[in-house]
Amino acid sequence: MEKVKKIAVVAVLALTLLGIFSTHLLLPDKDLSSSERRKLEQLPPLTAEGVFSGDYFSELEQYLLDQFPLREQFRALKANFQYKVLGMQDNNGIYAAGDHLMKLEYPLQETQVDMAVSKLNSVLNKHPEIGAAYYAAIPDKNYFLAAQNGYPAMDYEALMERLQGLQAQYIDIFPLLTIDDYYRTDSHWRQERIVPVAQALCRAMGTQTAGVEQYTPVSRDGFYGVYAGQSALQVEAETLTALTSTVTDSAVIKSVEHKTTMPMYTWQDFAGVDPYDVYLSGAEAVITMENPLAQNDRELVVFRDSFGSSIAPLLLEGYAKVTLVDLRYIASDLLENYVSFDGADVLFLYSTALYNAGGVLK
16 A cells, blocks of 8 residues: 555656646747746757856756746745745845835945946036036835834935035935835836925926926826736735826927937836836936926936936926936946037936945946
8 A cells, every 4th residue: 555655646746747847848938027027048059068068057947947837826836935934024035014015225335335426426527517416316115114124224324425425416305205105016106206306306406397286197007016026926906107297298208329209108118028117118328308398498417217217207397408317228438429418407316226236337
């Protein structure tokens, strides 16, 4: 009887492995993981060099893990087991605090912050024709969630002290934000909640922009942020909202990188890898936004990360032209070929997480 049990166990295991292997052969390989927002490994080419170096086997292992049948279901099972059974506080660096998901941002990388300060100061020094320079920091969600929930937190006070090395005037927006101004499943702020931030920035730079009552919200349900997929937990969808006005509707927007005009909000991106790309098509090296309804001839150059895509439309009413620059995608030495700084205001507007990774700026 005992021998029959052992044979049965081996048979079940063999059939399971055969079933998984067969399923893997029958199903087509996927190019992307929409939940993790990354490319999946493809079958590596079999070469003698790869075999002898060992690279082929490591690449094959990653390929098999990425293309494993029912991979998403196993990811969810693993995440729930770690949270609910093992009592772990995070999964792959993602933790839950209340109804918010967040990725740990710790510790403060002083060298990285200094690199950001040096790079941004070099832009100012290369362009003495700039009218006035300002900087602000957007607190990441850990500022509101980490220490309060027993997680390690960056030293935000020390971060802001190091940013004082920037040769620009500081605009403090920390008091204007709460955790409710951010998406529960994403790192970004909600555009409909940051009109007061846009007004404060414009006011500090000597201009003004519209109040929330002058915008018309356009919304889409079913938004899942980046942490929804990375956590592998089952979470409720959110609503993504874009604010429109006569200024946003009449704006002339151009991608300098692609030499094409573009809409303020690209709703087709809502069904893409990153729905937050609805705002100005997401990652772009240089974008110009012209306001034909402007009451002045002032220009603003905003050095930004992905947070800037959603606040830029709200700053436009205060200027005749707003240029967005993302130094992650264009070297600062090339800016003079694409950006006019003559008499323009310059605003360095980055999240604290980006300042803490200043080495990504080119």
